[in-house]
Structures are given as C-alpha cells and as structure tokens.
Amino acid sequence: MKTVYKLSIALGLMAVFGLTVVACSSTKGNYTDVPNDEVAETEFKLEKSGAQLWGETCNRCHIAPSPSDYNDTDWETISLHMRIRANLTEHESKKIEEFLKSAN
Amino acid sequence: MKKLFTIITIFVLGGTLYGQTYNTFEPSKTQFMLRGYGHTGFEYMDSGDETESTFLGSAFAPIFLYKHSDRLMFEAELEFVLEGDELETGLEYADVMYVLNKNMTVRAGKFLLPFGTFMERLHPAWINRLPNAPLGYGHDGIAPSSGIGVELRGAFDLGGPKLNYSVYSTNGPRIKDGSEEPEEAGILEFENYEDTNLAKAFGGRIGLLPFSDSSTEIGFSAYSTSGTGEQDSDFEDIGAFLYALDFSLVKQIPGLGGIVDAKAQYNSSNVDTATFIEMHEDGDEEEYSFDNQSNSFYGQVSYRPTMSGSNFVKNLEFVARYSDFNAPEGAEWEEKSKQYAFGLNYWLSWRSVVKLSYQTTETEGGHDGDGITNTDGLFLHWAIGF
Numbered sequence: 134m135k136t137v138y139k140l141s142i143a144l145g146l147m148a149v150f151g152l153t154v155v156a157c158s159s160t161k162g163n164y165t166d167v168p169n170d171e172v173a174e175t176e177f178k179l180e181k182s183g184a185q186l187w188g189e190t191c192n193r194c195h196i197a198p199s200p201s202d203y204n205d206t207d208w209e210t211i212s213l214h215m216r217i218r219a220n221l222t223e224h225e226s227k228k229i230e231e232f233l234k235s236a237n
Numbered sequence: 238m239k240k241l242f243t244i245i246t247i248f249v250l251g252g253t254l255y256g257q258t259y260n261t262f263e264p265s266k267t268q269f270m271l272r273g274y275g276h277t278g279f280e281y282m283d284s285g286d287e288t289e290s291t292f293l294g295s296a297f298a299p300i301f302l303y304k305h306s307d308r309l310m311f312e313a314e315l316e317f318v319l320e321g322d323e324l325e326t327g328l329e330y331a332d333v334m335y336v337l338n339k340n341m342t343v344r345a346g347k348f349l350l351p352f353g354t355f356m357e358r359l360h361p362a363w364i365n366r367l368p369n370a371p372l373g374y375g376h377d378g379i380a381p382s383s384g385i386g387v388e389l390r391g392a393f394d395l396g397g398p399k400l401n402y403s404v405y406s407t408n409g410p411r412i413k414d415g416s417e418e419p420e421e422a423g424i425l426e427f428e429n430y431e432d433t434n435l436a437k438a439f440g441g442r443i444g445l446l447p448f449s450d451s452s453t454e455i456g457f458s459a460y461s462t463s464g465t466g467e468q469d470s471d472f473e474d475i476g477a478f479l480y481a482l483d484f485s486l487v488k489q490i491p492g493l494g495g496i497v498d499a500k501a502q503y504n505s506s507n508v509d510t511a512t513f514i515e516m517h518e519d520g521d522e523e524e525y526s527f528d529n530q531s532n533s534f535y536g537q538v539s540y541r542p543t544m545s546g547s548n549f550v551k552n553l554e555f556v557a558r559y560s561d562f563n564a565p566e567g568a569e570w571e572e573k574s575k576q577y578a579f580g581l582n583y584w585l586s587w588r589s590v591v592k593l594s595y596q597t598t599e600t601e602g603g604h605d606g607d608g609i610t611n612t613d614g615l616f617l618h619w620a621i622g623f
Contacts, residue, residue, distance in 0.1 A: 192487050192496065193622045195364045195622075196587040206264040210304040213274075213336075214312060219358065220401035220444065222392045223339040 183232025186225050194219065200236035206232045256424040266306070273299040273314070276362035276427040277594075278618030284610055293618075294319025296362070298329065308336040330383055341391040344405075347430070349383050350392070351403040351442040352458045353481035355535070356382040363588050363622035366498070366539045367580050371560035372598075373533025377570070379506040379562075380481065380533070381427040381460060384408060384438065397449035402441065409438030411464040412472050415513045422513040423529050425477060425506065434473055436464030444483075452488040457481070465508070477508045488607060495542040506531045515569075527567030535560035541584075556580035556594075564602070572603035588622035 181189075191197035203211065208230055216226035275297045281290040296318045303311040313331035317324060332346030332363040347356045357373060359365055360382075374380055384407030392401040411429045412546045416421025440460035447453060458481040466472020483502040490497055508529035545551050557579050564572040580594035594616040601609045 167527045191497075193451060196584065198587050199585060206268055207270060209461065210268050210270050210302055210310075213304055213307065213310055214302055217310070217334050217336070217342050217344070217390070218312075220390055220392045220403070222394045222399060224394055225392075 179206050181228070183228040183230075184236070187229045190219075190221060190225055190229060191215075198233075200233045202237075203233075204237065205234045206237070267277065268302075268304045270302040270304075271528060272302060272623060273297070274361050274363045274588075274620065274622040276618055276620035278368065278616060280368075280617075281475075281615040282612060283614070284612040298361070310334045322386065323602065340393055340616050341389060344388040345386070346388065346406075347383055347385045348388060350381050350405070350407070350440065350460070352381050352440065352460055352479070352498070353483040353504065354444075354454075354456060354485065355483075355502055356590065358381060359500065361622065362618070362620035363590060365620075366554065366556045366582060366592070367558055367578050367596075368592050368594050368616040368618040371502075371533070371535030371537075371558060372562035372574050372576050373504055373535070373560065377421070377424060378533070379425070379479070379531045380504045381410065381425075381440075381479070384427070385430050386437070393471040399446040399451065401444045401446075403410075403438070406442035407438045407440075409436060409462040410465050411467075412475055412477075412508065412511070414466065414470070414472055415515075415569075419513075419516060423508065423527065423565070424570060425508060433467040434464045434478075435468065436473075438462040438464050442477075442481075450488075452486060454483075454485040456483040458483070466511075474510055475509045475511045479504070479506045479508065481505070491542065491544070494544040495540055498539045498541075499537070501534070501536040503534045506534060525567070527565050529565050529568070531562075531564050533560070533562040539580075539582075552584045554580075554582035554584060554590075556582060570603065573601040574603065575599045590620055592616065592618045592620070594618075 187197055200208075212226050212230035212233070215221060218221070221229075269424045270527065275295055276293075277295040279291070280293060280295045282288065296316070298314055298316045300314045305311070309330075311333050314329035316327040316329050318327075319325075328347065330346070330348050332344050332348040334342055334344045336342045351357050360370060360374070368380075374382070383458070384405070386405055386407030388403060388405035390401070390403040390405075392399060408430065409432070410425040410427045413421045413424045413426055413434060438460060439462070440458065442456055442458035444454050444456035447455075460479040461477070463476045464473050465475050465477055480505045481502055483499070486497070486499040488497055489495070506529075507529075510526050510529060512524050512526045515525055517523065535558060537556065539554055539556040541554045542550050558577075560576045560578075562572065564570050576596060576598040578594055578596040580592055582593070583591045585591065594614075596614045596616065598612045598614070599609060600612070603610075
C-alpha cells in the first residue's frame with residue numbers, strides 16, 4: 134500500500150506540474166505567421182454554434198435548460214458555475230452562454 | 238397647509254423623476270443567485286417478513302451561488318431532509334472557485350469529489366433518473382462523495398476530442414475501528430471533516446470525450462491515503478487506495494426516434510489489512526482481520542422518445558439500472574447485493590420530473606444477518622430543480 138501511495142503521489146505531482154506548464158503556456162505566438170483569413174477559414178469550418186453545443190453539452194448530465202427561464206445576468210452566473218462544475222472548456226461555456234442570452 | 242402639500246409633492250415627484258432619469262437599472266457586477274432542488278414522494282417496501290409504506294417528507298436542497306467577478310465564485314449547498322421524526326441538516330458543499338486561466342481553475346473548501354461521475358454530477362434528485370442511488374453509494378458506501386481540501390481542475394479542447402482533469406488533496410477518510418460500532422469495523426468513513434492525523438488523501442480524475450459531438454465520455458479516478466486512523470493509534474498507518482472507472486453515452490439516435498442515455502461506474506476500494514477486536518456475549522475478546530477489499534458497479538440505460546409527434550410521449554422516459562455491491566468476506570459487514578431497477582418517468586419540464594420505479598434487491602449478509610434477503614420496492618417520486 135505504501136508503494137501504491139507513493140506512486141499515486143508522484144503521479145499526481147507530475148500531473149499537476151505537467152498540467153500547470155501546459156495550461157500556463159500561450160500558443161498565441163504559433164499563429165502569428167499564418168494569414169488571418171486562413172485562420173478564419175479554418176475556424177469557420179470547425180466552429181459549432183452555441184445552440185449545437187447547448188444541446189450536446191448540457192444533455193450529458195441533465196436535460197438542456199430552456200433559455201427563457203433566466204435573464205442575461207443569471208445566465209452569466211450559471212455559465213461560470215457550470216463551466217467549473219461540469220469541467221467545460223472556456224470555448225464551450227462562452228458559446229453556450231452567448232446562445233442562451235440571445236434566445237431568452 | 239397648501240404650501241406644505243406642494244413642497245411634499247415636489248419632493249416626491251421630483252425624486253421619482255430624478256430616479257427615472259438617472260437610474261440606468263444596469264445589473265451589478267457581482268451577482269447572488271439562489272438555486273437548488275427538492276423532492277418528495279411515496280414508497281412501498283416488501284422484504285417478505287416485513288412490509289412498510291410511507292409518504293416521504295420533502296427534501297429541500299438550496300444552492301447559493303455568488304459570482305464576484307468573471308473569475309471568482311462561491312458555491313454552497315445546504316440539505317434539509319425529514320428523517321424519522323427529525324429534521325436533518327447538512328452542508329453538501331461550500332467552496333470558493335477561481336479561474337486561473339482558460340484551462341485551470343482552483344477550488345478550495347468542502348467540495349464534491351470527482352470520484353467517478355455519479356456523486357459529483359448525477360446524484361441530485363432532478364438529475365438522477367431513478368428515485369435513489371445505486372448500491373455502493375450513500376451511507377456505508379465505498380465511493381467518497383465530498384471532502385475538505387483544495388483542487389485544481391479544468392478542460393482542454395484537443396481539436397474535436399476533449400480532455401478534462403481534476404487533482405485534489407483533502408483531509409481524507411477515517412477508518413472505523415469498531416470501538417463504537419463493532420459491526421462496522423473496517424469501514425472507511427468519508428463524512429468526517431476534522432483531520433485526526435497528518436496523512437492527507439490525494440486523488441484525481443481524468444475524463445476523455447473522444448468524439449467531437451461530446452456524446453461519449455470515459456473517465457478514470459483514483460483516491461489514495463497513507464493513513465486512515467487517528468494519530469498514535471494502531472490504525473494510524475492503515476492506508477487505502479480506491480479507483481473508479483466511469484462511462485457515459487448520451488446521443489440522439491434517429492433510428493430509435495429519441496435520446497439514449499447510458500451511464501456506468503465501477504468502484505474499487507482496497508484498505509490495508511488491520512486487526513480488530515470482536516467482543517463475545519460472555520465478555521471474551523477475540524482478534525480478527527480480513528482482506529478489506531470492496532467493489533461496486535452500476536450500469537443504467539434510459540431512453541426518451543423525443544422525436545415522437547405526441548407531446549405526451551415526448552416527455553416520457555424509460556429507465557433500467559443494474560447495480561451490485563460486494564463488501565469484504567470476513568468482515569462483520571460482509572455483504573453481496575444485487576439490485577435491478579426499472580422506471581417510467583414523466584418530465585413536466587426540463588427540471589421537474591415524476592418518477593415511478595420498481596426495484597428488487599437481493600442481499601446476502603449485511604447488517605441484517607447472514608441469510609439472503611429479497612426486498613421489493615415501489616417508488617413514486619416528484620423532483621424539481623430551481
């Protein structure tokens with residue numbers, strides 16, 4: 134058990150260190166040489182609408198909420214809460230929040 | 238008198254006019270929200286020798302959210318449940334959260350542990366598709382539900398697939414040494430919030446959503462501590478290692494005309510072998526030990542015919558769940574249980590559901606004795622989130 138415990142601590146610390154390095158590194162510089170319209174075109178192809186993300190993401194745990202049930206300020210609070218609680222990416226949570234605020 | 242009336246009128250109307258002119262009614266930067274959920278219902282249980290039926294007193298779980306800024310937030314959930322003739326209260330969680338960057342958030346306080354997904358994401362009554370938790374959760378369960386400590390969590394977009402993670406350290410569990418409840422010697426008690434030793438628990442979960450539609454998630458969780466007993470006691474160095482595997486699939490399948498939701502989680506608990514004392518009726522003491530390994534599993538499938546032309550049928554949901562729980566052989570709480578649950582739900586709205594469920598449980602051993610007990614239950618619950 135001691136070995137397992139030490140191993141799990143070591144793996145945990147390595148994971149924290151690795152995640153911190155990755156999370157804190159900026160990838161902004163990697164895109165500076167690429168023409169803006171090309172980036173925009175690529176992003177356009179991959180982009181999902183907020184409505185699509187709302188349907189896919191919220192339903193993973195509970196039925197997707199009705200946009201009209203809360204006002205814009207409430208949705209900002211709920212979006213931040215759900216981003217953390219459900220471990221959503223920043224992109225997902227922002228797109229869903231935009232959709233909910235536009236459709237309520 | 239007329240002058241006084243005129244002056245008062247000017248002040249009142251003037252104040253109103255000033256307020257309407259200069260108050261922009263913009264929302265404040267900070268916001269406080271009260272959310273939560275509640276449920277009530279009726280239960281009928283038949284275990285052969287004994288039958289009972291009861292209406293359930295309402296359970297009420299208010300959730301307080303305070304958004305201080307776009308990065309800083311506080312969350313807390315209280316729990317009020319009528320149990321027997323008493324009102325039981327609890328603090329489910331209370332923690333402060335700060336978004337460090339787009340991939341990392343820190344939480345501190347008492348928080349729900351991401352050990353699998355059931356306790357952290359799926360247990361609230363308005364989310365859980367059945368009226369109760371699967372075997373292996375709750376009182377005497379082997380899956381930790383919450384802890385006091387600090388956590389880092391976040392998610393990465395891998396260009397379609399997504400990865401989410403959580404690593405945390407908490408005060409950790411306490412092993413029951415049998416001095417107060419001999420029949421529970423060896424059980425890990427997670428609901429203790431005063432740290433009685435220097436050992437901390439470390440754990441985490443990694444979840445992978447391999448498809449771009451986020452329909453599927455597989456997760457691995459681990460939880461480990463080097464000491465579960467009180468400092469300077471015989472149990473101080475009794476360590477524990479727990480792990481969980483979880484799976485989720487939620488997808489609209491046109492061929493089936495609706496949404497299929499499948500969830501599963503396997504929990505394993507491995508506690509170091511310790512020696513406990515059994516007191517006989519004649520006053521003699523006997524030492525005993527056992528291989529302290531437990532596991533539990535649940536698999537659940539539900540289906541909502543959301544593509545039906547009928548509004549009534551659209552709101553229906555069919556659920557089936559299998560769960561089992563195996564406690565260590567040789568322990569006073571040795572148990573092998575299996576449960577089958579079937580349910581029919583009607584969704585009044587996205588957050589209010591009426592659940593009708595039939596469950597049959599076969600228990601060998603456990604607190605009730607050495608034999609096999611079959612218990613059938615009929616449940617009618619009504620849950621609402623707000």
